[in-house]
Amino acid sequence: MDLGHIAALLQARPAGHSLPQGLYVEDAVFDFDMAAVFGRSWLFAGFEAEVRKPGDYLALTVGRWPILIVRDRDGELHGFHNSCRHRGSILCAPGSGNAARIVCPYHSWTYALDGRLLAASRMPDDFRKADHGLRPVHVAAVAGALLVCLAETPPDIETMRRTLTPLLAPHDLAHAKLAYRSTLVEQANWKLVMENGRECYHCASGHPELARTFPVGVSASFGDLEESRAFEERMAALGMPMGPEGEDWWQAVRFPLNPGTVAMTTDGGFAVAKLMCAAGGGDTGSLRWALEPNNFCHSTADHSFAFTAMPVSALETHVVSKWLVHEDAVEGVDYDIETLTHLWTQTNLQDKEFAENNQRGVLSPGYRPGPYSTEAESLTLGFVDWYCATAAAYLDGMAA
Ligand code: FES
Ligand SMILES: [Fe+2]
CATH class of the missing domain: 2.102.10.10 (Rieske [2Fe-2S] iron-sulphur domain)
Known part of the structure; x- marks a missing residue:
């Protein structure tokens, strides 16, 4: 692996911008990503x-x-x-x-x-x-x-365990069951798939179904919503911690869904009658939790959804989706798979188009790194900065 070439590509990235073309398309970079990122991260x-x-x-x-x-x-x-x-x-x-x-x-x-x-x-x-x-x-x-x-000596996970556990505890994920899983094949580099998954700049126009429940115009911390204050007070009264919490490689925050909606479903109602988290009648917004390099989850009162981008090659990624429901929820009685999965299945298909279209454009000789919106794409910028820092740390370690 020509590490000097990788270092030069990383150094060629203007701050606050997307990555140089080679980092999205080259087989050598894919090999590097597997070693430097996927071989060493939780x-x-x-x-x-x-x-x-x-x-x-x-x-x-x-x-x-x-x-x-x-x-x-x-x-x-x-x-x-x-x-x-x-x-x-x-x-x-x-x-x-x-x-x-x-x-x-x-x-x-x-x-x-x-x-x-x-x-x-x-x-x-x-x-x-x-x-x-x-x-x-x-x-x-x-x-x-x-x-x-997969690293021999993994990075510290205890801070994350200590901090995320109380946020997730009300959802009791250990006593849930997997209701459905799916895999979507995308012809795009894993980093483009993740960049897309870390911003909602494209959501208002690109995801009309998601925009019904998800506050698509908010910032990364969800703290700028008018109803945030009332929501915070309600969660505090229920003893539900909200965050935001996180370190460089993960984030978690509970935020209110759009008024009148309680779950990330097509109609904004619960997809599962048997709730995983019954506090407040289930009107507890969504806990968004996300791990670099390749995952995000949303936990609402009735179900949890997990999105994971699994890299396959430089230009192919498999998006694995999982839906978790209460262990006692009965399919056909408390929920049906179509209602449970429709919103994220649609959203993932729309995002597949965005990511694949993005990849085709990045392959153009006219492509140059472009600037992220610090307001609308702060989590995408955070992901790309994290990637660059992780890659640089690996290169430093190899040079030492
Ligand atoms: S028994 Fe596993 S490879 Fe032979
Ligand atoms: Fe999207």
């Missing part, structure tokens, strides 16, 4: 609710790496590289399931849920099973969200 992987019972597992591709998250017999969570210690086969196909043991589909090497190799037939007498356990990755559960980190 990454949103899903929800504890997806691995509730002993033997539950979640297999996913993070960046370009197959990962397995497993709950063992004692209830402990484990993260592993989803790669057999025999000859490297994928152990569990992407998705979720439940198994008493992890058995490789190739030659049936068999692992315990804590990663120990239990059985490998026809190996020589001096073969040591103890030397061939699954290789671990760090996994952390924070207020019902699951994060993984």
